[in-house]
Amino acid sequence: MRPSDIPEIRALRLFKSMSDSAFEALIQAAYLQTFPAQLELIREGDPADFLYVVTEGRVELFARANGREATMGMVHPIGTFILAAVLKDAVYLMSARTCQKSKVLMIPAENVRAAFEADDAFARAIVVELASCYRSVVKEHKDLKLRSSVERLANRLLRYHADQGANGTLELPYDKRTLASLLGMTPENLSRAFNTLKPYGVQVKGTEVTLSDIDGLTTLAKPNILIDDRTS
Amino acid sequence: MRPSDIPEIRALRLFKSMSDSAFEALIQAAYLQTFPAQLELIREGDPADFLYVVTEGRVELFARANGREATMGMVHPIGTFILAAVLKDAVYLMSARTCQKSKVLMIPAENVRAAFEADDAFARAIVVELASCYRSVVKEHKDLKLRSSVERLANRLLRYHADQGANGTLELPYDKRTLASLLGMTPENLSRAFNTLKPYGVQVKGTEVTLSDIDGLTTLAKPNILIDDRTS
DNA sequence: TCGCGCGATTGATAATTATCAAAAGGGGGA
DNA sequence: TCCCCCTTTTGATAATTATCAATCGCGCGA
CATH class of the missing domain: 2.60.120.10 (Jelly Rolls)
Known part of the structure; x- marks a missing residue:
């Protein structure tokens, strides 16, 4: 080695x-x-x-x-x-x-x-x-068990966003098919979930995502430290 | 103490x-x-x-x-x-x-x-x-992630049945509301899932369940040692 | 540069699951 | 014993999610 x-x-x-x-x-x-x-x-x-x-x-x-x-x-x-x-x-x-x-x-x-x-x-x-x-x-x-698929996606986006410097953009770390499976949904559903999040300032282009309404998205996602925090 | x-x-x-x-x-x-x-x-x-x-x-x-x-x-x-x-x-x-x-x-x-x-x-x-x-x-x-609610119930019944001696009957260890939540569904849905299992020999009376078609139920449930076995 | 191929998206529809409301059933206490 | 309360069940409907099919679009290689 x-x-x-x-x-x-x-x-x-x-x-x-x-x-x-x-x-x-x-x-x-x-x-x-x-x-x-x-x-x-x-x-x-x-x-x-x-x-x-x-x-x-x-x-x-x-x-x-x-x-x-x-x-x-x-x-x-x-x-x-x-x-x-x-x-x-x-x-x-x-x-x-x-x-x-x-x-x-x-x-x-x-x-x-x-x-x-x-x-x-x-x-x-x-x-x-x-x-x-x-x-x-x-x-x-x-x-x-406690969240809908849109909520799971929203929270995941906020997490990646925070991980990557919280500058309003993020890159999806996996292709969408894998991300969908990770989030417990089908690829088709993931695509529609992204559409659902458009009014909350979520723009997707390939693996690039821009978040233009963090507050709105956060209100929807209701992130929870006891679910989303990876450090504790 | x-x-x-x-x-x-x-x-x-x-x-x-x-x-x-x-x-x-x-x-x-x-x-x-x-x-x-x-x-x-x-x-x-x-x-x-x-x-x-x-x-x-x-x-x-x-x-x-x-x-x-x-x-x-x-x-x-x-x-x-x-x-x-x-x-x-x-x-x-x-x-x-x-x-x-x-x-x-x-x-x-x-x-x-x-x-x-x-x-x-x-x-x-x-x-x-x-x-x-x-x-x-x-x-x-x-x-x-891998099963529908009916499959989860079927496998759970088989598990309790085995735990309790596999004599064709079992007693639900919790009230149905709790069982539903444990299985990740609503109480209404649990009730309907039991109905769905009727053709597979599942009879429910209160917390008493009788299984008259273990083979049929097993075929439906497709139990998996890597999910259902509690000992390994 | 031009297709080709594959992942992604969209559309239509079906299946699953949840919600809300009401009725039924059963057990415990008066 | 009867009645009340609470869980469960049933019914009707809505929301969510999946499935199937077709199209889109982008990147890669010829």
Whole structure:
């Protein structure tokens, strides 16, 4: 693996506080691989063989049932996924595929569990990480259960807007089909939801969005810190 | 607190492996209280002051936004709730209220965090617990995103049926209004969903349900181990 | 530069789910 | 035992969301 990647991984909340020796052992056992776009990295139902760390590119977590498919989340560099399955030595609940060409570090699950047993600091870091993941899913669940699709979109736009500097414009981080699935709606519905938001100053051109009436949009969206805030 | 409750709490996965001294310290700091039905124990947005353990009765976790309310989960004896917020020293994401007269052990959050720092076995037990909670919410999220309301009901009935001995009958564990909210629908819709399931051998009388065509119902429900199995 | 292909949009319609109102049914207390 | 209250159910209708089909439009490659 490229040595320059290591410090960034080491700096992750998950690995920051663990001992050098334990971290070394993890990295030594790991594989760094580059995958093309649209490659299925893991499939739900398979045993959790690896913990994944995305170092470049983008990975989509999704799930299938009946004939339907739903995007469950997106993983950006530098981020990990599928930690809970690895720790429980269980099967994956979600599938994952690359959205674009991506570089991924794969740490064998048994090494992760060994480090978890051996290194107390790592075990504690995992707790913090898992607690965060848990709260994120709870927020997504509330989003889905308590809001209409237009409200979900409005709040998502406000979130991206804030993330990107709150200067009145934002760029959609994913294509619209993926965004739709992430928001729990069809692409057609997303398109219509954008139209619904036009009177609230939302202009879309490709992946560029301009917000000319933040107050109006906010009134409609009624953002809620207990759903939309990603930091707590 | 009643001494006879202690062994059961001690036997919880969360507390089983921790040291006697750390467990003692937790219990000593804790309050055991009995609450009447329909009492709001915690409110989302409030700082997490206590970890809760339900020892008798039943507690509903729910969330509010806009004017809507959704049941997020039910906690039965002996079960804990709101662990992630306590560990992160964050605000609660969910509210909780008693469904019936309930006995609840309240462990001050700072004691939990102290035990987490001091006791490695406890820290590891927390990891397992959190990983399980996380996977449960992911499953609920998949349930909501990938299934229609009738499918959700059908699968829920099959689950209760299996839990209760799979003898062709089951008892709904909650009133229908609560069940509806748990399944992400209105009470009216739940009533109609039961009617939709009549041709599949589902007979409802109050909280008693008989299933006379398990195969047919299963064909409709298409249960999925990655959504419906509570043990993995 | 010119199509070609694919994602996105629009239109028409259907299915699902929610809302509002009213009636029915059942259990507990007087 | 009867009545009242509250949950549930039913009915009518509206809103939301999905589906299917067709068109649009933009970027890429020949």
